[in-house]
Amino acid sequence: MDVFLQQLINGLTLGCVYAVVALGYTMVYGIIQLINFAHGEVVMIGAMVAFSVIVALNGSGVPPPLIVALGVLAAIPICMAVGYSVEKVAYRPLRNAPRLAPLITAIGVSIILQHVALLIWGRNYISFPQIIPNETYHLTSSATSATITNIQIAIIVLSIAMMVGLVLLVYKTRIGIAMRAVSQRPDVAGLMGISSNNVISFTFVIGAGLGAIAGVMIGSYYGIAHYQMGFMLGLKAFCAAVLGGIGNLAGAVLGGILIGLIEAFGAGYMGDLTNVCTLDKFLPGFTALCEANNNMAVFGSSYKDVFAFIVLILVLVFRPQGLLGERVADRA
Amino acid sequence: MSLLTLSDVKISYGGIQAVKGINISVAEGELVTLIGANGAGKTTTLKAISGMLKPYTGRITYDGKEIAGKPAHEIAQMGLALVPEGRGVFPGLTIEENLLMGAYHRRDKVAIAQDIEVAYTRFPRLKERAKQTAGTLSGGEQQMLAISRALMSRPKMLLLDEPSMGLAPIMVQKIFEVVREVAAQGMTILLIEQNAKLALQVSHRAYVMDGGLVSFEGRSADLLHDPRVREAYLGEAA
Ligand SMILES: Nc1ncnc2c1ncn2[C@@H]1O[C@H](COP(=O)(O)OP(=O)(O)O)[C@@H](O)[C@H]1O
Ligand SMILES: [Mg+2]
Numbered sequence: 364m365d366v367f368l369q370q371l372i373n374g375l376t377l378g379c380v381y382a383v384v385a386l387g388y389t390m391v392y393g394i395i396q397l398i399n400f401a402h403g404e405v406v407m408i409g410a411m412v413a414f415s416v417i418v419a420l421n422g423s424g425v426p427p428p429l430i431v432a433l434g435v436l437a438a439i440p441i442c443m444a445v446g447y448s449v450e451k452v453a454y455r456p457l458r459n460a461p462r463l464a465p466l467i468t469a470i471g472v473s474i475i476l477q478h479v480a481l482l483i484w485g486r487n488y489i490s491f492p493q494i495i496p497n498e499t500y501h502l503t504s505s506a507t508s509a510t511i512t513n514i515q516i517a518i519i520v521l522s523i524a525m526m527v528g529l530v531l532l533v534y535k536t537r538i539g540i541a542m543r544a545v546s547q548r549p550d551v552a553g554l555m556g557i558s559s560n561n562v563i564s565f566t567f568v569i570g571a572g573l574g575a576i577a578g579v580m581i582g583s584y585y586g587i588a589h590y591q592m593g594f595m596l597g598l599k600a601f602c603a604a605v606l607g608g609i610g611n612l613a614g615a616v617l618g619g620i621l622i623g624l625i626e627a628f629g630a631g632y633m634g635d636l637t638n639v640c641t642l643d644k645f646l647p648g649f650t651a652l653c654e655a656n657n658n659m660a661v662f663g664s665s666y667k668d669v670f671a672f673i674v675l676i677l678v679l680v681f682r683p684q685g686l687l688g689e690r691v692a693d694r695a
Numbered sequence: 696m697s698l699l700t701l702s703d704v705k706i707s708y709g710g711i712q713a714v715k716g717i718n719i720s721v722a723e724g725e726l727v728t729l730i731g732a733n734g735a736g737k738t739t740t741l742k743a744i745s746g747m748l749k750p751y752t753g754r755i756t757y758d759g760k761e762i763a764g765k766p767a768h769e770i771a772q773m774g775l776a777l778v779p780e781g782r783g784v785f786p787g788l789t790i791e792e793n794l795l796m797g798a799y800h801r802r803d804k805v806a807i808a809q810d811i812e813v814a815y816t817r818f819p820r821l822k823e824r825a826k827q828t829a830g831t832l833s834g835g836e837q838q839m840l841a842i843s844r845a846l847m848s849r850p851k852m853l854l855l856d857e858p859s860m861g862l863a864p865i866m867v868q869k870i871f872e873v874v875r876e877v878a879a880q881g882m883t884i885l886l887i888e889q890n891a892k893l894a895l896q897v898s899h900r901a902y903v904m905d906g907g908l909v910s911f912e913g914r915s916a917d918l919l920h921d922p923r924v925r926e927a928y929l930g931e932a933a
Contacts, residue, residue, distance in 0.1 A: 540792045541799060544785045551783040553767030554745060554776070556800035556848065 368509035370503060371624070376515045377586065378623020379522035383577040384600035385607070385615035387527060387570030391612035394546045394566050397456070400469040401449055404476035405571045408445055409438040409578025410588040411484050414491055427494040431583075438575040446474070446571025447564055455560070473593075480590040509533015518580045525573055525617055533568070533612065542566055546610075551577045583666035595668065599626075602675040608688020617686060622671045629670040698723045698852055698883050699775075700742065704753030704763070706743050707738075713739040715907035716753070721852070721885050726878040728886045728894040730928060731904035737887045738780050740904070741844065741856050744885075745777040746770040758851065772800045776850035780887075781888055782841040786830030790821050793840055795831050797847030807847070814843035817873060835866035842873060852883040859890050871897060891928040895919045903928065 384406055391399045413434030420430045453472050457465040501508040525652040545552045545562045552559055581596060582588045605620045607614025678686065697720040706714040721727045729737050742748040746753055746767035755763040762770050771777075776797075785793050794814060798807045809870035815822035818839040824832065827841055833928040838858055845853060855874065859867040867890070875897055878884050895901055895915040901922060903911040911924060918924045 490782060537795065537799070540788065540795060543788060543792075544796050547785045547787050548783055550747060550767075551785065552796075553747065554771055554779065554783070555796045555844075556768050556771035557796070558766070560766045 365505070365507045365509045365546040366631055370627040372509060372511050372515060374624035374627030375620065377627060378620035379519050380577050380581050381600045381603045381623050382616045382619025383522050383525055383573050384596060385603040385619040387574045387611060388601050389609055389612060390566050390570045391613040394542060394563055397454060397465050398469060398601065400597065401472040401476055402574055403593035403600070404473050405442050405445055405574040406578040406596060407480060407590065407593030408476065409442045409575030410582035410592065411480055412438040412441050413579040413587050414489055414582060416644050417492060417494060421492050421494055430494060435576060435579050438579055439572050442571040442575035443568045446567040450564060477590055484590055486590065489554040491582050491586050491588065493586065514583055518584060519578065521580065525576065530612065533598055538565060598653065599671045602671045605685055606678055608685030611687045614685055614687035625670045625674050626667050630667040633666060696723060697721065698758060699885065700756045702754045704743060704750045704755060706739050706748055706750045713907055717909050719902055719909070721883060723883050724881050725900065726816065726886065726898045728898040728901045729893040729904060730890055730901060736903040737904055738856055738905040741777060741854050743885060745775060745854060751886045774851035775854065776845040776848050777854040778841045778845045778856060778858060782837045784829035784837045784840050787828055787910070789826050789828055790840055791825045793844050794847050797844035810847055814846065818843060833899055835862045835931055838862060838870055846877070847877045853877065855884065857887050857889055859888065859893070
């Protein structure tokens with residue numbers, strides 16, 4: 364069962380990152396019904412900025428944990444500024460336009476941000492310097508024990524802290540209540556003296572801040588960053604948000620963790636499950652093949668990126684509103 | 696002195712003119728009602744006053760300042776509170792959160808908590824359901840909430856759009872009691888009502904709207920006995 368436990372830990376780590384990114388999609392969708400396709404790029408910029416800071420300070424005598432913290436502290440305000448500006452410049456003028464217009468604009472913004480990153484950081488994969496030594500902890504005493512690393516622990520703990528923080532913000536603070544008010548009745552919110560524009564800006568800023576941290580987490584986890592990394596990550600997180608029920612915070616968390624787990628288990632077991640040699644018991648005749656080559660997997664772990672989308676399609680067929688979403692017809 | 700004045704205000708939806716040049720004024724401490732048939736332009740007028748719509752011409756002055764075309768949240772912060780048609784509660788927010796949103800631009804936490812207690816005393820139903828979402832309330836309870844929420848901003852002037860719409864008679868009575876009570880405390884009120892008789896009974900002055908224009912205006916007591924008003928709006932033979 365060590366493979367199982369290992370994939371559970373890997374999936375949970377990845378799922379936490381997806382969940383934090385998915386929260387950014389779902390918050391913005393919840394308040395203005397816009398799919399902010401540029402959110403993945405905000406995450407990428409977070410990773411890139413942190414990378415630049417870490418490289419610049421590496422070996423300067425500043426203690427490594429402080430360097431990483433400074434990287435995060437630089438990434439957050441820069442991503443917030445990007446999120447704020449994108450909303451103000453690209454989306455706000457289209458607030459009352461037909462829905463296709465802001466959607467296409469979002470895709471355009473995403474491409475622009477990718478190319479800005481390309482100009483600044485180049486087209487190559489950038490590897491994060493391992494300034495904090497990777498420590499691995501064995502979970503059992505067996506030789507093949509599943510392990511968890513210090514980075515995985517940090518990602519999981521930090522993600523949970525951010526999720527709890529966001530829930531407290533949205534449900535317990537004045538601005539959080541206003542966010543929900545604007546999402547439910549934007550016209551009436553104005554009558555309360557609430558400036559919808561300010562609340563919407565705030566939502567983008569918070570989502571971008573979470574995205575910045577997610578970017579640093581994913582960059583440190585995989586050890587690499589790339590100007591196009593936001594695309595697939597953003598797409599999966601978006602799937603996570605839709606899977607959980609877009610607009611719903613708990614749904615984004617659930618969807619993110621599910622996508623992470625599905626991906627990890629898919630990567631861990633897909634090879635075995637689709638290995639034709641295991642069919643020999645049921646359909647004799649593969650023996651000859653398998654004598655020559657013991658692993659004849661039809662789909663290997665490299666198909667892991669596909670799982671998120673397969674699951675999304677299946678769920679949407681049976682539950683178009685997502686796992687925790689309300690039916691659209693029920694919305695005011 | 697007049698707190699709110701509309702001069703030659705015209706409002707249109709796209710090309711369709713809904714309000715065709717009206718003059719209305721409400722003095723400080725006055726309870727004025729605006730009555731008229733469905734589609735006369737009453738709601739449109741209130742929306743323009745509260746900043747939800749921009750009149751294409753005309754002046755709206757409130758408290759000495761021109762407010763036509765200002766965004767709704769700025770007008771609300773100036774002390775003009777609208778209870779919108781259909782109540783407009785935030786369905787997914789609890790009663791308490793709805794009330795807190797009414798006080799959004801206030802910072803005096805202690806006084807806000809006191810005002811919530813005042814609302815609960817006025818409408819004990821709201822207190823019983825303080826932690827429930829507003830979407831679960833009955834129409835009458837939602838109206839109590841909408842009025843209480845508007846009062847939470849401690850407005851200088853209250854605009855009410857058909858507060859009795861769709862309510863059982865006993866609920867209508869309760870709502871009007873509160874309108875009277877609030878008016879008696881000195882609040883300036885502009886009240887839209889379909890129940891013309893009730894509206895004329897509680898108000899000082901009245902405007903009657905018809906097809907986007909003001910067709911009659913005067914003291915409510917006089918309009919109650921005006922044969923033209925009685926025939927057209929009170930459902931009585933002249
Ligand atoms: N959103 C809208 N778009 C187009 N026309 C509207 C809209 N709202 C109201 N109208 C029209 O404006 C006129 C006045 O409506 P309204 O102000 O709601 O009347 P009242 O509140 O007196 O019943 C009506 O003819 C109505 O059909
Ligand atoms: Mg109306």
